[in-house]
Amino acid sequence: MILAVIVGLAIGTYAFRLAGVVLRERVALPERVQVLLPMAAAALLAALAATATFYDSGVFAGVARPTGVAVGAVLAWRRAPFVLVVVAAAATAALLRLAGLE
Secondary structure (H helix, E strand, O other), X not given: OHHHHXXXXXXHHHHHHHHXXXXXXXXXXXXXXXXXXXXXXHHHHHHHHHHHHXXXXXXXXXXXXXXXXXXXXXXXXXXXXXXXXXXHHHXXXXXXXXXXXX
């Protein structure tokens, strides 16, 4: 049963992507939609990041995770090396959890 679901999803994903390539020239999107599509993708990614930052299994994740993400975001904004961003964010969250601020 699970294999059938996986195969069905794989076929659906492939068909959906193929439809984008095949129908690209046939479907004309309004100019307003073409302008908003990149912003919609960014908004979706931001919503996903916010959900992963603040919630864990539908419950508030605590103070440590959002603080670690904030430290990582500031370092990334300041163009710090990627490894430093990841290590600093993880260390911040770990130290806050060690201090009891889950």
